[in-house]
Amino acid sequence: MSLYNHAALVGRLPGKVSDRAAASDLLKRFDPERDSYLVWRLGVEFGYQFVDAAIQAEEQLRVIAHVVTEELAQLHTLRDSLGWEGPISDPTEILGTLLEEARSMDYGGIDKAHRILLSMTSMAITSDDHSLRAATQQVEAVADLISDMRTDTAKPPSSVARAVYRYLTPELGDFERRRWQAIVDVDDLLAGKFSALTSLHDHLGPPQTTFRFLDRQILPPGTQSEARPALQPITNYRSSPTVFDEERLRILDRITERYPRLRDVLEPRFCLISPSSRVRERLSVGDALANYHVLEIEVGPKIFAVAASPMTGQDAIYIVRSDVSSAPWQEVLTQTKQRARDLGAKTVRVTGDSGVRYSQAADRVIAYLTCPAHSFRSSTPVFYEGRWSVGEYW
Incomplete structure (x- = not known):
């Protein structure tokens, strides 16, 4: 049973958070029942569930705020530095640039490659109908590169790459609903509607736990x-x-x-x-x-x-x-x-x-x-x- 508890999260909001009603509404988007882009994004980095009783609501808030802040910074970089036009646009030219950047990396750059892969995923899943297929293939090419990165002794599997494959595969789940929810989440992030949670990140600081949250x-x-x-x-x-x-x-x-x-x-x-x-x-x-x-x-x-x-x-x-x-x-x-x-x-x-x-x-x-x-x-x-x-x- 999931220990996601919206009331508990709201109850642990710091007193410095001025717009508690907005923060409360935004926290609902992280209910795993929604299966939204932000829930998926949290899952890639921290796992899908809050189930360990030792993980307090305040720590859950840190995790959520961290994901929102990281994702928002990533989206702003794509828009302001690389010229991405946002959801329902053709991102294939920018994706091609990022693909070439990823191809130039060795294993020492795998963390940066993961960040590139996640930023490409947000553009691909929200792209317009005409470019969706080509955009998805470009993202999968980077996921393949990460999966093939080697150390001197072993080939490390990549949970991030696997999560991206599944997320972008039309045959898995209700893809069109998943895509529409991603468009809504990304559009709201870029529109500044998540400011209540980014300020929460400033009040609480970065996540303290290194554990992933699993549903068992x-x-x-x-x-x-x-x-x-x-x-x-x-x-x-x-x-x-x-x-x-x-x-x-x-x-x-x-x-x-x-x-x-x-x-x-x-x-x-x-x-x-x-x-x-x-x-x-x-x-x-x-x-x-x-x-x-x-x-x-x-x-x-x-x-x-x-x-x-x-x-x-x-x-x-x-x-x-x-x-x-x-x-x-x-x-x-x-x-x-x-x-x-x-x-x-x-x-x-x-x-x-x-x-x-x-x-x-x-x-x-x-x-x-x-x-x-x-x-x-x-x-x-x-x-x-x-x-x-x-x-x-x-």
């Missing part, structure tokens, strides 16, 4: 999430399509069935944590289906977590162990994927022949869960003598 619901062990039947593959104009695959979620069930009982001394406790059903009703199809499901495993003093997504073509399985990562899994798995790996998470890809890929993925995950901590840090699963192992077993 704890379910009994083995509970299966509701799945949408007969979904068509979702393509993002890339070489690898993104497809909904319910079998990927059943890998978590396979793990609970196969996880070894250690000499009947330590009986593992399983807890499945899945997205709230409200997420599927509120967000676009792409965002809803991409939410990770987490299997928490408690074995004695150790707590492990396995996160699986039903989206093939873009999401790996993530494994976190409390004896390896200094941070709890809730913190590790609510960072970006690159940051999760930096904090000690390991990944398993669901690949191979269709008949065995899910079984093998489950076995590779179990190998990660049951190997010594030092092997988890330094080794990868190897198939040897009829089983998958990482280092040597306990």
Whole structure:
């Protein structure tokens, strides 16, 4: 259940805010039920939900005010410095300039590339009918560039790029409604109608939390999430399509069935944590289906977590162990994927022949869960003598 509470937000408005009625009306635009451009924009940077009871209303106000201030500054730059004419115009020439700028960047400029991508998204989603298709393709070209940016050792996935693909894909959700809401939000921002929230940013300061806000619901062990039947593959104009695959979620069930009982001394406790059903009703199809499901495993003093997504073509399985990562899994798995790996998470890809890929993925995950901590840090699963192992077993 979402902890978005409009009354609580209004109640925490600083006394220095002179136009409280205007601020109250503007805060309604951040109700996740609206699925508006500003809700999406907040979601890209901070996640879609306010659900952690430790996150007070004042901190939620900081996040909202921060997003409004950043977005408004970005829009003013596009209009005043680059000559963008605003919503319902042809932005393709400016988008082309930004595309070339992004092409000149290496991995060291990925943060700036993300900002370029977001600014291009606001122009593309609000462009006129004639230029919409071309504008969308230019934005996707930058998203592809970001997805392909590499460090010396790894290719970091980009949650921002994926969010943009989904947002601009006409087949996901009610695209025309999404587009119209973006036009209204962007037009109101440029018209100065959000001044009550930009002043709020000055009073409260920048956000204090570094956590992303996720919508979670704890379910009994083995509970299966509701799945949408007969979904068509979702393509993002890339070489690898993104497809909904319910079998990927059943890998978590396979793990609970196969996880070894250690000499009947330590009986593992399983807890499945899945997205709230409200997420599927509120967000676009792409965002809803991409939410990770987490299997928490408690074995004695150790707590492990396995996160699986039903989206093939873009999401790996993530494994976190409390004896390896200094941070709890809730913190590790609510960072970006690159940051999760930096904090000690390991990944398993669901690949191979269709008949065995899910079984093998489950076995590779179990190998990660049951190997010594030092092997988890330094080794990868190897198939040897009829089983998958990482280092040597306990």
